[in-house]
Amino acid sequence: MSSSTIFHHRSRTIFRHHSLTILRHMGGGPRTFPGGLNKWQWKRLHEKQARQKEQRLLDQEKQLYQARVRSEIRSKLADPDPSVHVNSPNYKPLSPKEHIKTLADRFMKEGAEDLWNEADGPISSVSSSSKQQIVRIESNHNPIDVKRMLSGQNSQSYSVSNQLSENSSRFGYNKFNSRRYSSCLYPDNQYKSLNLNFRNYSASLYPDNRCKLLYARRYSSCLYPDNGYKLWSLNARHYSVCLYPENRYKLLNVNASHYSVYNYSVRASRFSYRKNDSSSSDGTDDDEGYMMKERRDGDLRGVRLSLVGSDGEGSDEEGKGNGKKGVMMSSAALGKYDVKKTKRIPLKALEDEDDLSLHVQVIRNEFNKRRMAEKDREMGDDDSILSPKRFDECNISPLTVKALTLAGYVQMTKVQDATISACLEGKDALVKAKTGTGKSAAFLLPAIETVLKASVNNTAKRVPPICVLILCPTRELASQITAEANVLLKYHDGVGVQSLVGGTRFKDDQKRLETEPCHIIVATPGRLLDHIENKSGFSARLMGLQMLILDEADHLLDLGFRKDIEKIVDCLPRKRQTLLFSATLPKEVRRVSQLVLQREHAYINTVGLGPETHDKVNQSYVIAPHEQHFQIVHHLLKDHIFQVPNYKVIVFCTTAMMTSLMFSLLREMKMNVREIHSRKPQLYRTRVSEEFKQENQLILITSDVSSRGMNYPDVSLVIQVGVPVDREQYINRLGRTGREGKGGVGILLLAPWEEYFLQDINDLPLHKSPSPHLDPDMKLKIEKSMAKVDPSVKEAAYHAWLGYYNSIREIGRDKTTLVELAKVFCDTIGLEKVPALFRKTVLKMGLKDIPGIRVRK
Ligand SMILES: Nc1ncnc2c1ncn2[C@@H]1O[C@H](COP(=O)(O)OP(=O)(O)OP(=O)(O)O)[C@@H](O)[C@H]1O
Numbered sequence: 001m002s003s004s005t006i007f008h009h010r011s012r013t014i015f016r017h018h019s020l021t022i023l024r025h026m027g028g029g030p031r032t033f034p035g036g037l038n039k040w041q042w043k044r045l046h047e048k049q050a051r052q053k054e055q056r057l058l059d060q061e062k063q064l065y066q067a068r069v070r071s072e073i074r075s076k077l078a079d080p081d082p083s084v085h086v087n088s089p090n091y092k093p094l095s096p097k098e099h100i101k102t103l104a105d106r107f108m109k110e111g112a113e114d115l116w117n118e119a120d121g122p123i124s125s126v127s128s129s130s131k132q133q134i135v136r137i138e139s140n141h142n143p144i145d146v147k148r149m150l151s152g153q154n155s156q157s158y159s160v161s162n163q164l165s166e167n168s169s170r171f172g173y174n175k176f177n178s179r180r181y182s183s184c185l186y187p188d189n190q191y192k193s194l195n196l197n198f199r200n201y202s203a204s205l206y207p208d209n210r211c212k213l214l215y216a217r218r219y220s221s222c223l224y225p226d227n228g229y230k231l232w233s234l235n236a237r238h239y240s241v242c243l244y245p246e247n248r249y250k251l252l253n254v255n256a257s258h259y260s261v262y263n264y265s266v267r268a269s270r271f272s273y274r275k276n277d278s279s280s281s282d283g284t285d286d287d288e289g290y291m292m293k294e295r296r297d298g299d300l301r302g303v304r305l306s307l308v309g310s311d312g313e314g315s316d317e318e319g320k321g322n323g324k325k326g327v328m329m330s331s332a333a334l335g336k337y338d339v340k341k342t343k344r345i346p347l348k349a350l351e352d353e354d355d356l357s358l359h360v361q362v363i364r365n366e367f368n369k370r371r372m373a374e375k376d377r378e379m380g381d382d383d384s385i386l387s388p389k390r391f392d393e394c395n396i397s398p399l400t401v402k403a404l405t406l407a408g409y410v411q412m413t414k415v416q417d418a419t420i421s422a423c424l425e426g427k428d429a430l431v432k433a434k435t436g437t438g439k440s441a442a443f444l445l446p447a448i449e450t451v452l453k454a455s456v457n458n459t460a461k462r463v464p465p466i467c468v469l470i471l472c473p474t475r476e477l478a479s480q481i482t483a484e485a486n487v488l489l490k491y492h493d494g495v496g497v498q499s500l501v502g503g504t505r506f507k508d509d510q511k512r513l514e515t516e517p518c519h520i521i522v523a524t525p526g527r528l529l530d531h532i533e534n535k536s537g538f539s540a541r542l543m544g545l546q547m548l549i550l551d552e553a554d555h556l557l558d559l560g561f562r563k564d565i566e567k568i569v570d571c572l573p574r575k576r577q578t579l580l581f582s583a584t585l586p587k588e589v590r591r592v593s594q595l596v597l598q599r600e601h602a603y604i605n606t607v608g609l610g611p612e613t614h615d616k617v618n619q620s621y622v623i624a625p626h627e628q629h630f631q632i633v634h635h636l637l638k639d640h641i642f643q644v645p646n647y648k649v650i651v652f653c654t655t656a657m658m659t660s661l662m663f664s665l666l667r668e669m670k671m672n673v674r675e676i677h678s679r680k681p682q683l684y685r686t687r688v689s690e691e692f693k694q695e696n697q698l699i700l701i702t703s704d705v706s707s708r709g710m711n712y713p714d715v716s717l718v719i720q721v722g723v724p725v726d727r728e729q730y731i732n733r734l735g736r737t738g739r740e741g742k743g744g745v746g747i748l749l750l751a752p753w754e755e756y757f758l759q760d761i762n763d764l765p766l767h768k769s770p771s772p773h774l775d776p777d778m779k780l781k782i783e784k785s786m787a788k789v790d791p792s793v794k795e796a797a798y799h800a801w802l803g804y805y806n807s808i809r810e811i812g813r814d815k816t817t818l819v820e821l822a823k824v825f826c827d828t829i830g831l832e833k834v835p836a837l838f839r840k841t842v843l844k845m846g847l848k849d850i851p852g853i854r855v856r857k
Pocket of ligand 1: 412413416433434437582708739
């Protein structure tokens, strides 16, 4: 059995042993387990421990294996004649000088070019080096200082070379090389892509502006876009993975988990793929120590250790390199295997390598934003969201600035610039700024400053009071704000943020509140009231509150939420700072805002007198009979997918059950759809929301739970089906696209009798689009698919349809017409009989004795 097989076998056995132990626990043991865990929590805990143990063993095995490989290499280098054994009397180790010479000789052999890498110096393009500006940045272990890297200051271990390409308009690139961590940036103007290659722990990113991103976790991973610029996503877990386009454009997608590796390409610059049998060797290196195996069945897994990009982190020697080719080449060729190690790599250090993906992201974000800002400035673009001011120029904690930089925020957005200083002065403020312009950070930064100031005074208290309360209308938004706050609090140890939202276990909230730090609470009003009313001690903790923030303030202050907000505000100290943020602020809300704001508050409006929507978002509306809406939506989606291969679409429907029906139909039509609405369990909603944040080529069918605040990156199209409740809802739904100053498309689909709504948005730049030509064959297909949808979904959709339009003043007034329209809807969705309503519902809706209404017996 090969050592790799033994190794995997052993770790699997350990894991199985743990699983058996867990199963034995599951058999008949106690119902509750130590720490009050139930049996599933107990099981998960043990599984997690087993995984961690397995991981530790893998890491140790890896180190042992590397040590063995290193010694084999050394002995082989010292002893080119295989007949001379290490133990033989002729054997003597190489002196360091001889060692370097041997390696240098090997590199100079013909055909050894692919052992070289960029950091070894140019093989052919010596001339280009004359154009290079080598920039070095100080610090060995500190995170990459992007600012300084970009501004071209000196370094020792992270070197940056900035290659000025003559034809940079099309294929210009910047190239970053370093001995220790090298990276290459290829911002191609044409495709707006950026390519980072770390040599030792390498990662390649090709974020085409329509593409998915890739993170390399530890060690290396490479990714290439195919000719359609569609990206393949690859995640390398530990150790390396190489992925090369096999021929020209054909992609190979490998998912490696521990110790799997592959690399296929003739273009591989280092350690290119070698088969075991000598006939297929590409002659780059004969060293058996690096042997990789290929399974007969073509499965790419099962390789013991990768050499690609595995130069190791123990490169202090490398960092101090004197630039002589021999030294550098040796490390390039042999990775860490020829570097003498005095100690094993501490496991902690291996874990720390994860941070590299953050560095990659910082660089990527920084470049993207700079390029965007520069472009906007050149074009005199008013729609740019960024202001020239930087975060380090305003009066916030340096630790927060550090976290901001890591998250890719260097310059403030306009709304942040306009609000942060006013908020830091302690004034109440009402802020209006367009969707997707960074309002969350604009209120989170003053919130964090408030906590930091307060915690100086609260150190003596056993349970510190809650300093900041952020209210928002939906659960997903609360989770999003909490996540963003956690990013900004990365370096503030001991400062905690927690979210309290419906759909989760109340007891879990309570436990978290008691055991974990909680200076900032992000909550939906209903769940917060539950805590205030049902949890003794919670109100007392709120008495130390210093700041109240209402995100989506207009929505929280309108009739649906107002009562809850009033009750909550009654429980808060009067002496506090209150901040209200929204993209839309109808006059009525401005008036009601006095409920929570002090009379002398600042009113900050960064929208100005123009439209509240973004110029870069192309808005149009289509008027078509209601019965055609499903087919039109399908047509619009198909059309958009054809035009934007890396699409991301949100379709808003009027109610939860209409959302469910639209989702079921489009799923039957084999479209890549997901659904989020209030009838779905919270876990499901969270999962879909996360997926939609991360993935492209998805269509999210949703109700208004997603209309406000949700920051799904790169949404290319928003379709609104049916009349929105009001102008604000239209603007906020549309605001899911065209975020961060990007472009987007918005289409509003109305029935002729819903056309009145256009009056409410006549100041917005909408243009009329003709109703598309509908294919009769497709109509049949849609009818067939509709027939497959569960009748209970259709019946629920009918009830919801009737309820929704009945509540809309303009339509709901004429009950007879309303019921007739509902009947048409029934026919469209293939219901033979109009579903019956409860008598109580009929009375409530004012539909008693209206012909066409069926009442349940
Ligand atoms: N200073 C900054 N620099 C770069 N990007 C930023 C900055 N501040 C915020 N962003 C990014 O802008 C995007 C939109 O931010 P955010 O969700 O806070 O917008 P918003 O104004 O609250 O939108 P909405 O009105 O829909 O709630 C996010 O992706 C965020 O990461």
